[in-house]
Amino acid sequence: MKRVAILISGGGSNMLALVRDMDENHPARPVLVASNDPSAGGLAKAAALNIPTAALDHRTYPTREAFEADLAQHIDAASPDIICLAGFMRILTPGFIRRYEGRMLNIHPSLLPKYPGLHTHARALAAGDREAGCTVHEVTADLDAGPILGQARVPVLPGDSEETLAARVLTMEHRLYPAVLRRFAAGDRTPVLLP
Ligand code: GAR
Numbered sequence: 171m172k173r174v175a176i177l178i179s180g181g182g183s184n185m186l187a188l189v190r191d192m193d194e195n196h197p198a199r200p201v202l203v204a205s206n207d208p209s210a211g212g213l214a215k216a217a218a219l220n221i222p223t224a225a226l227d228h229r230t231y232p233t234r235e236a237f238e239a240d241l242a243q244h245i246d247a248a249s250p251d252i253i254c255l256a257g258f259m260r261i262l263t264p265g266f267i268r269r270y271e272g273r274m275l276n277i278h279p280s281l282l283p284k285y286p287g288l289h290t291h292a293r294a295l296a297a298g299d300r301e302a303g304c305t306v307h308e309v310t311a312d313l314d315a316g317p318i319l320g321q322a323r324v325p326v327l328p329g330d331s332e333e334t335l336a337a338r339v340l341t342m343e344h345r346l347y348p349a350v351l352r353r354f355a356a357g358d359r360t361p362v363l364l365p
Pocket of ligand 1: 178179180181182183184185212256257258259277278279287304340343
């Protein structure tokens, strides 16, 4: 049985999708939900499901390294085999990434390699793209550029705003991330392609 730690910064809808998918037939189970923001809505949702949580406030640490050292302590205390970034909005240092190399995944709301970084939906709309989507990838030292483990596509519709497009993509994120984690936890890195 693989142990999964999930890092969040916000509402945690992707975290919930992962947790809900980890039923008795799943090769993994959640052992920790940690956030860099104590007010992240996902923390209460995880606690309500009896998953151990850790709330850190990155603003109270003198350096990025000091924050990450504390975060790593919480993670290592839970002995996870896999770390899932699920709406975790802090850039990680190469040292932190190296520590979890090969077992840290991230979901990003664009069809990578298009639009790494922020404001992905606004950028897709500004470019006049006809399709958008999301990507799950392995986390490497290059931001949003690690090996792709899955992608899901949605159409961009006439009249779309950043909000309507984000909502359409998010629905697919909730299908894609659990599908990738199931495969990854079973030792299979073949990319999941949806729909
Ligand atoms: C998701 O759309 C996720 O792809 C995005 O933040 C949202 C978190 O929502 N992540 C990034 O932009 C990472 N750079 P959630 O908290 O409801 O899962």
